Amino acid sequence: MIKFTKMHGLGNDYVYIDCTAKSGQKIENESALAQFVSNRHFGVGSDGLILICDSDVADFKMRMFNYDGSEAEMCGNGIRCVGKFVYDKGLTNKNLITIETLAGIKVLKLNVTDGKAETIRVDMGEPILMPEKIPVISNEEVVKNLHLTAAGKEFKFSCVSMGNPHAITIVDNVKDLEIEKYGKILEYDNHFPKRSNIEFIELIDNENIKMRVWERGAGETLACGTGACASAVSCVLNGYTGRSVNVELLGGILKIEWSVQDNHVYMTGPATIVFEGTIDYKI
Numbered sequence: 001m002i003k004f005t006k007m008h009g010l011g012n013d014y015v016y017i018d019c020t021a022k023s024g025q026k027i028e029n030e031s032a033l034a035q036f037v038s039n040r041h042f043g044v045g046s047d048g049l050i051l052i053c054d055s056d057v058a059d060f061k062m063r064m065f066n067y068d069g070s071e072a073e074m075c076g077n078g079i080r081c082v083g084k085f086v087y088d089k090g091l092t093n094k095n096l097i098t099i100e101t102l103a104g105i106k107v108l109k110l111n112v113t114d115g116k117a118e119t120i121r122v123d124m125g126e127p128i129l130m131p132e133k134i135p136v137i138s139n140e141e142v143v144k145n146l147h148l149t150a151a152g153k154e155f156k157f158s159c160v161s162m163g164n165p166h167a168i169t170i171v172d173n174v175k176d177l178e179i180e181k182y183g184k185i186l187e188y189d190n191h192f193p194k195r196s197n198i199e200f201i202e203l204i205d206n207e208n209i210k211m212r213v214w215e216r217g218a219g220e221t222l223a224c225g226t227g228a229c230a231s232a233v234s235c236v237l238n239g240y241t242g243r244s245v246n247v248e249l250l251g252g253i254l255k256i257e258w259s260v261q262d263n264h265v266y267m268t269g270p271a272t273i274v275f276e277g278t279i280d281y282k283i
Helices: 030-038 076-088 179-186 225-237
Strands: 002-009 012-018 048-053 060-066 096-101 104-113 116-123 146-150 153-161 165-170 197-205 208-215 219-221 244-249 252-258 265-270 272-279
Touching: 002 076, 012 076, 030 048, 030 060, 048 076, 060 076, 076 096, 076 104, 076 116, 076 225, 076 265, 076 272, 146 179, 153 179, 153 225, 165 225, 179 197, 179 208, 179 219, 197 225, 208 225, 225 244, 225 252, 225 265
Parallel strands: 012 048, 060 096, 165 197, 208 244
Antiparallel strands: 002 012, 002 272, 048 060, 096 104, 104 116, 116 265, 146 153, 153 165, 197 208, 208 219, 244 252, 252 265
């Protein structure tokens, strides 16, 4: 039996499993479990699986697996939920914690009310703009004019990595966008050696944008924290907004700040526990 907690950050939902030594739980075939629990008909139902582990270099380690079983570098909404999980369940009593990820160590500041972490501010680090490190195939030093075609429609992308690859494009109206029609093609475009998350954004004003996301390995999700960060950076690079932006996603709003002082991107948003249970599943 595997104990799990279902959580979401603005509707971007994952199944969380405590794999620290204290829990005694060990997962061997993570990809298979991710595919099982993510299934919304035969499993728990989620955008993926996140394992909370011990770390030699930080307070905790987060491993994140997409719906299709592939392991991803980072998840902005997921890491906020990890912060809430470890605090609310007494794995730590600190409100400033470090989390090891495949995209490096991230620092979380927990805003606590009545003994529970309500909102979490995550230092997402510096955005990565060099094409070979995103990665994206381009001759630009900073990719802002990548023209791609999907299903007969041309898009112009800016590309940013927040530890995982993102391609951001401006559209007139995100609400009516046929995101599956274009997203599933663009994710696999040969300009993206490791595939890419695809963000479609609508500009509202200097401090507000709307965003829909096609996540690599998961399809459309209600929110994407790293995508919101990458989109905010893209808007600053293109002169569309200021450095502090509210990003309206299908699941709610994230506050994104790209600091002038340290060049780091800061993301603030909620994390929510939905329910807990056990899985009787042999891998």
